[in-house]
Amino acid sequence: xxxxxxxxxxxxxxxxxxxxxxxxxxxxxxxxxxxxxxxxxxxxxxxxxxxxxxxxxxxxxxxxxxxxxxxxxxxxxxxxxxxxxxxxxxxxxxxxxxxxxxxxxxxxxxxxxxxxxxxxxxxxxxxxxxxxxxxxxxxxxxxxxxxxxxxxxxxxxxxxxxxxxxxxxxxx
Amino acid sequence: xxxxxxxxxxxxxxxxxxxxxxxxxxxxxxxxxxxxxxxxxxxxxxxxxxxxxxxxxxxxxxxxxxxxxxxxxxxxxxxxxxxxxxxxxxxxxxxxxxxxxxxxxxxxxxxxxxxxxxxxxxxxxxxxxxxxxxxxxxxxxxxxxxxxxxxxxxxxxxxxxxxxxxxxxxxx
Numbered sequence: 001x002x003x004x005x006x007x008x009x010x011x012x013x014x015x016x017x018x019x020x021x022x023x024x025x026x027x028x029x030x031x032x033x034x035x036x037x038x039x040x041x042x043x044x045x046x047x048x049x050x051x052x053x054x055x056x057x058x059x060x061x062x063x064x065x066x067x068x069x070x071x072x073x074x075x076x077x078x079x080x081x082x083x084x085x086x087x088x089x090x091x092x093x094x095x096x097x098x099x100x101x102x103x104x105x106x107x108x109x110x111x112x113x114x115x116x117x118x119x120x121x122x123x124x125x126x127x128x129x130x131x132x133x134x135x136x137x138x139x140x141x142x143x144x145x146x147x148x149x150x151x152x153x154x155x156x157x158x159x160x161x162x163x164x165x166x167x168x169x170x171x172x
Numbered sequence: 173x174x175x176x177x178x179x180x181x182x183x184x185x186x187x188x189x190x191x192x193x194x195x196x197x198x199x200x201x202x203x204x205x206x207x208x209x210x211x212x213x214x215x216x217x218x219x220x221x222x223x224x225x226x227x228x229x230x231x232x233x234x235x236x237x238x239x240x241x242x243x244x245x246x247x248x249x250x251x252x253x254x255x256x257x258x259x260x261x262x263x264x265x266x267x268x269x270x271x272x273x274x275x276x277x278x279x280x281x282x283x284x285x286x287x288x289x290x291x292x293x294x295x296x297x298x299x300x301x302x303x304x305x306x307x308x309x310x311x312x313x314x315x316x317x318x319x320x321x322x323x324x325x326x327x328x329x330x331x332x333x334x335x336x337x338x339x340x341x342x343x344x
Contacts, residue, residue: 001292003177003231005263024303037254041262044240046252050312054254057265059175068216080218082209082226082296085303090213091177091294093229095267097306120173122263124254129309130322131196131257134269137301140222150302 007120008044009037009106011058013113018062020156023073023085025096025112027154033098033113035121042106045124049103053127054110056096059120060087074145074153083140094119097127179292181209181278183230185285190234192328195245195257197268197284199326205270205285207293214278217296221275225299226282228268231292232259246317246325255312266291269299 013033015021022028035056037045048054065088071077072084081089099111108124185205187193194200207228209217220226237260243249244256253261271283280296 001179003179003233003292003294005175005177005265007173007175008262026303041240041254044253044262045255046241047255047313048252050310050315051255052308052310053306055267057263057267061175068213069218080220081216082213083217083219083223083298085297085300089295090180090216091229093177093265093295095227095229095297097304120175122175123261123265125257125267126255126312126314127306127309128257128314129311130314130319131198132269132304132306132309134225134299134304136224137299137304138222138224139301140298141219142298142300142302143222147302 005122007122008041009035009121011035011056011115011119011121013115013117015116018116021116022114022156023154025098025114027151028112028114030111031113033110033115035108035110035124037106037108039106045103045106045108048100048108048124048126051100051126053097054100054108055125055127056098056115056121057123057125058094058115059122060092060094061120062116063087063092066090066092073156074150075141077141079141093122177294179294180213181207181293183207183228183287183291183293185287185289187288190288193288194286194328195326197270197286199323200284200286202283203285205282205287207280207282207296209278209280211278217275217278220272220280220296220298223272223298225269226272226280227297227299228270228287228293229295229297230266230287231294232264232266233292234288235259235264238262238264245328246322247313249313251313265294
């Protein structure tokens with residue numbers, strides 16, 4: 001059985017190298033990007049402006065071939081791939097919740113983008129507060145990763161050169 | 173451009189009819205299901221037991237043909253499809269965060285399942301507390317939907333027959 005999906009758009013970001021791309025929106029705060037939705041799908045963006053965050057579903061189109069055991073970015077211990085957010089997965093589908101800043105026709109201006117430039121977009125879903133809250137969350141091996149270490153590793157050199165990159169906000 | 177994905181497993185649930193399937197995990201509290209991962213991918217489940225919740229990525233394989241403007245379940249006003257979680261989307265990919273209760277080899281026992289029985293599974297990701305928190309969330313038209321109305325409509329008749337279904341917990 002096989003399912004075929006065609007992109008509805010493309011994500012434009014300042015991240016050009018996988019090894020320098022933050023691993024999560026949390027470690028990409030203030031990074032601006034544009035979500036270009038192809039004109040034929042623009043009608044589907046109606047009413048999206050009311051949401052502060054959107055869920056982007058996309059293809060990790062430059063992921064290396066998948067392995068079932070991986071060493072995650074935030075730890076040195078090998079883990080099952082389904083217990084990590086590593087991009088090299090059997091089906092290389094990525095999900096990021098980004099901040100929606102505005103819309104210009106078929107283009108969404110977003111922030112906190114951890115996505116490679118030119119990434120094929122499969123879907124956009126609204127982030128709905130009442131649907132997303134979960135209680136009593138345990139995060140497995142992630143709970144043992146110190147937040148300072150997570151931030152250092154998670155940003156992966158983002159802000160790059162001397163003085164820091166201009167597309168990082170003041171907080172990070 | 174086209175991307176092809178093959179299922180890594182299948183989701184077993186008590187929901188057999190789309191029109192009676194809760195629209196979100198929030199409206200399916202206590203509903204038990206099993207996530208069967210095909211044996212060839214079982215290695216990738218290592219370490220997942222430590223997480224209380226997992227993100228299931230799957231195909232809405234019984235969705236009707238997509239429209240770009242839809243009337244959402246929780247409202248009577250037509251909206252752009254990307255501002256809704258309706259299953260009939262240009263790429264019919266669904267995402268649900270469910271509670272992970274346990275693992276038996278290649279099978280995950282889960283709860284709060286809003287997924288149709290037999291749904292093809294594309295990916296499992298860990299739900300990581302530090303990655304998922306978002307502040308200052310605005311939820312667009314959803315903010316105008318009264319929670320009582322949302323619950324009534326969102327459950328979509330789940331608990332079915334007289335006395336309520338046995339697979340709903342006491343809270344709902």
